[in-house]
Amino acid sequence: MESEEEIEFFGFVPVTLVAELQGEVEAILKNGVEQLSALDRRKVHRVSGTLLESFRRNYFIFSNFVLRNILRFPASFRLERKASDVVVTVDLQSITNDLVSVLEEEDYYEAEVQRQREIIEIERYRLESYRSLLEYSKPVVGLVGSIGKACKELEDVVRLYNKMCMSSSADDEDYNALLEYREVRSSLAKKERDDLLAIASEEVLAMMSECVEK
Known part of the structure; x- marks a missing residue:
């Protein structure tokens, strides 16, 4: 922090300047x-060592004087940053936890x-399937009802036929009329069944019949 203040005031760090000057x-x-x-090599080394030792001793005194009396803040000086900046304490851990x-x-x-x-798409597909099934079931419902009636009438004819066969008093004319009626109803029932199978398979018709009964 102190070096930042020195750079702000002087434009450099005094200690660094003094050290670099000594090195140069x-x-x-x-x-x-x-x-x-x-001088020969040994004498050069000896003279160099003596000279550097003397210089460093005197430079130490010089650098202390410069740092204490020259390169220092004036007594009335106050950093603008210290005077205006507001120090804000922020709990970064709490903010990070909230963000996570x-x-x-x-x-x-x-x-x-x-x-x-995905649920909506599934329900939409199911609704469309129900609508299609309902649309196709409309022409089938009438045919299913007709087949039901035809089957019931055929059952009545069979019962009547069996009853007449057992009765010896039935004349030939009544018997022939009964056979003709039975043949007509069988033909109608077969035609209605073929019409149904042309629209849908037996499995689909059975399923629709169950839905209608419910």
């Missing part, structure tokens, strides 16, 4: 000593909406 001066001193061709909870709820409701859409 030491490099210059080393190069200067090494360029003394009159909201996202989970969103996923749940999206899945629920999709499920309801």
Whole structure:
């Protein structure tokens, strides 16, 4: 935090500037000593060490003076950021938890909406099937009723025929009339049955007949 304030005021960090200056001066001193061709290698190393030691000792005093008395904030100075910025404490964990909870709820409701859409599609398909079945059943209902009547009449004819066969008093004319009536009703019943089978199969007709009876 302190280095940020120094950068805001000076434009640089004082300690860093002093350290970099020391490094540059030491490099210059080393190069200067090494360029003394009159000295041999051991003497150059000794002179360089003595010179750097003396420089560092004096530079330490210099850097402390500069940092304490020159590169420091004025007594009346106050950072604009400190004067105007409002520090806001935010509970990030709580916000994160709330966000995760909201996202989970969103996923749940999206899945629920999709499920309801699928249910609606199934019910719509079922309704269309019922409508089609009802539409096709209208012409069949009348034929089913006619077949029922024809079957009942045929049963009556069979019973009457059996009864007449057992009775020896029946004359030939009545017997022939009965046979003719039986043949006509059988022909009508067969025609109605063929008409029904032309519309739908026996399984569909049986199912429709059960629906009508209910």
